[in-house]
Amino acid sequence: MAHFPDTPNYTGFNTPSRIEADIANLAHEGTIPPELDGAFYRVQPDPQFPPRLGDDISFNGDGMISRFHxxxxxxxxxxxxxxxxxxxxxNKAGKSLFGAYRNPLTDDPAVKGEIRGTANTNAWIYGGKLWALKEDSPALVMDPATLETDGYEKFGGKMTGETFTAHPKVDPDTGNMVAIGYAASGLHTDDVTYYEVNPDGDLVREEWFKVPYYCMMHDFAITPDYLVIHIVPSIGSWEQLEQGKPAFMFDTTKPVYLGVIPRKEGLKQEDIRWFERGNCFASHVMNAWQEGTKIHFDIPESKNNFFPFFPDIHGAPFQPMEAATRLTRWTVDLASNSDDFESIEQISQTVGEFPRIDDRYTGRPYRYGWMLEMDFTRPVDLPGGSAAGAPMNCLMLRDHQTGEEQHWWCGADSTLQEPCFIPRSPDAPEGDGWIVQVCNRMAEHRSDLLLFDALEIEKGPIATVKVPIRLRFGLHGNFAPSAALGLAA
Incomplete structure (x- = not known):
């Protein structure tokens, strides 16, 4: 019998679900637009077995893919x-064989050298395939119609790096998928790979380069000419792992860098510009774009570490107020002879994370962005504990052109998961479409799927789909039309 630990990561709303299911025609309130024809995929970490070491962080659960068609x-x-x-x-052994998050030293000797990836971070659609992603391993490819697993994708041996990002981008001009892999030559190495994959699924580019120091490189941005990468000191080392410490710890004494890397054949290390600034925390990118010789890079930033389970490397206690992330614009000028940032401008007072855009504007000047908001002025009553730590209790829309924001609150006993934008049609204007996201109904131990008019979120959902099971806190998800997925009505 599986006995999960009586700890916050495995009890209450965070109790492992481990449910595979097919449910046709879910009950819903409101109106699902009849022209909406496609599927929203999202993934949750969901441990198959109790942790090998007695407890673990939620980021180490096995990937469970949900599809809403x-x-x-x-x-x-x-x-x-x-x-x-x-x-x-x-599954064959009937128990956990792999140990702590990103720590192979804690694994059963029987699985030494095996790929440790959990495919639990992003459910990404590209080239008619479902990519289940975790950044410490190659991409796992699945069938988007059946959700059967095909296996790890190494592009016929063309991919020589060991890792593939959890946050690919699609270049709107070329249609290519752009990705990176950090720790590409092994755990804790400073080697990074830059990949481009064409719509037929062929790896057409692999370039190698080095970064200032090894760290979690969870996300990045692209522009038509550049790969743009932020280096923030959530760092790791073999010494940390040998001492049984977390795989990542935050170092407030290290500088932060923005790397601007030309997207060209035959990349050389000296082609890269590294701009330096003082310490901060930043993870998910909203977008970036070029303006002449300038690069603008929009990202939620906080003074200190956002993740309490990746503690301060010098032993300082977690600082909740300093962890509050607000959307900030970093600007660098490639014409400058200096390695300094040109400007760092906080562009919103809203505390939020999980930023999303209309992905058709990836790497381009854009107007609209959506985020999960943490509004601490609202009532909070979360039976069984928050599914995400901080109460992500609002959806926020920002209009960068006017500076106006809309906010929608999900209620005192609920929290929200990452939003995803769905365009009304392939050629619809920016922002014309819907937002889809999961809502955790904490008191009822179940979930809803919410659908909003994307530019009128303050009016509330136009449809609420009732999910009769509890979806654990998920990370990232994406939408694609039925015709691209082999799905029939």
Missing amino acids: FHDGQCDFRQRWAQTDKWKLE
Whole structure:
């Protein structure tokens, strides 16, 4: 019998779900637009077995993919495991064989050298395939219609790096998928790979370069000419792992860098510009774009570390007020002879994370951005604990052109998961479409899927899809039209 630990990561709303399911025509309130025809995929970390070491952080759970298929004014649900090598080995053994998050020193000797990825961070659609992503391993490819696992993608041996990002981008001009892999030559190395994959699924570019220091490089940005990477000191080392410390710890004494890397064949290390600034925390990128010789880079930034489970490397206590992230614009000028930033401007007072845009404007000047907001002035009553730590209790829309914001509160006993924008049609104006996201109904131990008019979120959901099971706190998700997925109504 599986006995999960009686700890916050495994109890209350965070109790492992481990449910594979097919549910046709979910009950819903409001109106699902009949022209909405496609599927929203998202992923949650969901441990198959109790942790090998007695407890673990939620980021180490096995990937469970949820699919919500919209068609004919209804929504169908399917959920399946992402069957990684780790999942298969442990499923056969009937127990956990892999140890602590990003620490192979804690694994059962029987799985030494095996790929440790959990495919639990992003559910990404590209080239007619579902990519279940975790940044410490290659991408796991699945069938978007059946959700059956095909296996790890190494592009016929063309991919020589060991890792693939959890946050790919699609270049609107070329249609290529752009990705990076950090720790590309092994854990804790400063080697990074830059990849481009064409819509046929062929790896057409792999370039190697080095970064100022090894750290978690969870996200990045692109522009038409550049790959733009932020280096923030959530750092790790073999010494940390040998001492049983977390895989990442935050170092407030290290500088932060913005790397501007030309997207060209035959990349050389000296082609890269590294701009330096003082210490801060930043993770997910909203967008970036070029303006002449300038690069603008929009990202939620905080003074100090956002993740309490990746503690201060010098032993300082977690600082909740300093962890509050607000949307900030970093600007650097490639014409400058200086390595300093040109400007760092906080552009919103709203505390928020998980930024999203209309992805058709990736790497381009853009107007609209959506985020999960943490509004501490609202009532909070979360039975069984928050599904995400901080109460992400509002959806926020920012209009960068006017500076206006809209906010929608989900209620005292609920929290929200990452939003995703769905364009009304391929050629619809920017922001014309819908926002879809999961809402955690903490008191009822179940979930709703919410659908909003994207530019009128303050009016509340136009449809609320009732999910009869509890979806654990998920990370990232994406939408694609039915025609691109092999899905029939």
